[in-house]
Amino acid sequence: MSALDKVRSPCVQVCALDENDTCIGCQRTGGEILRWTQMTNDERRDVLRKVAIREEKVSL
Structure with missing residues (x-):
């Protein structure tokens, strides 16, 4: 898999x-951040779905 095929990190450099234990910048948990480079694309997509839900809760 090339680097272009990998699901990109949601990191916004506000760490x-x-x-x-949730990052105020990207809404990932500390554990998700630590494991990100070891995750499969499917696992990363799952994290991004969770991030979207967390972002909705923060913006309410």
């Missing part, structure tokens, strides 16, 4: 974890 700080809140009291729930």
